[in-house]
Amino acid sequence: MFNIDLTSRVPIYEQLYKKTVELVMKGILKEQTQMPSVRSLAKELGVNPNTVAKAYQQLEHDGIIYSVAGRGSFISKINHQELKEYAFEDFDKAVIDALKASVTVDELCDRIKNIGEGFRND
Amino acid sequence: MFNIDLTSRVPIYEQLYKKTVELVMKGILKEQTQMPSVRSLAKELGVNPNTVAKAYQQLEHDGIIYSVAGRGSFISKINHQELKEYAFEDFDKAVIDALKASVTVDELCDRIKNIGEGFRND
């Protein structure tokens, strides 16, 4: 569920953050759902508890989860539109970079449609 | 021309690489155009010559420029379609991430069109 890539250049805590957002967007993690504990998830992934804690703290900072000492971490009441905006951040940068490199809007749209056709979201 | 952002999280040599590709795509840097020397560009940007050299070496490795000891570095014969593919690499990743987060193809295209309207490439 929270599978990560230890060889990736993307930091583990950032992968965990994004993965959580994904699961929320897909409706797999619903409001009030309890997240795995810091220690158990760390053990499952084979990473340090501090790394998981860092991801959780950023998720809480952004209002995606809330944590209670002694009880655990839980999915917050989600504003899906807000999360979508978050998902757009990296996308916007990539679009601007492509436009800078003289790629046209139409080319990008075509590209997306091609990618979308072969994409299965599960 | 080769303005870079020293505060960015993106490594300087990578910024230089991308900037060069941009300038080639725009037709500003044409085949056989001489690049600034490693030392002069380093001085101009206020960075270490090694950092510029690293960017040049990657550009040469990817066939975008060619370097001749004692003479300088020059823009190669460019396959623009190939360069465009390079520009698409980061873009594709961003698209896939967005799709994973349950954003639709149509939403992405609309997003691009909005960005494209307010975009001036100079």
Place this chain on the structure above:
DNA sequence: GAAAGTGTATTATCCGTAGTAGTACACCCA
């Protein structure tokens, strides 16, 4: 009340990468 599990905090350490600094070499050209 005790124990186990929770998030949180702290400190120290290791490691890889980016970047700097300095130097040296072989090359080309005027």
Place this chain on the structure above:
DNA sequence: TGGGTGTACTACTACGGATAATACACTTTC
């Protein structure tokens, strides 16, 4: 010959990611 070129090398610093080992306060459960 001298100055400019790319290239190579070593040493060093700085920073962030990640680990390791504790410790603490809290909640839940028995």
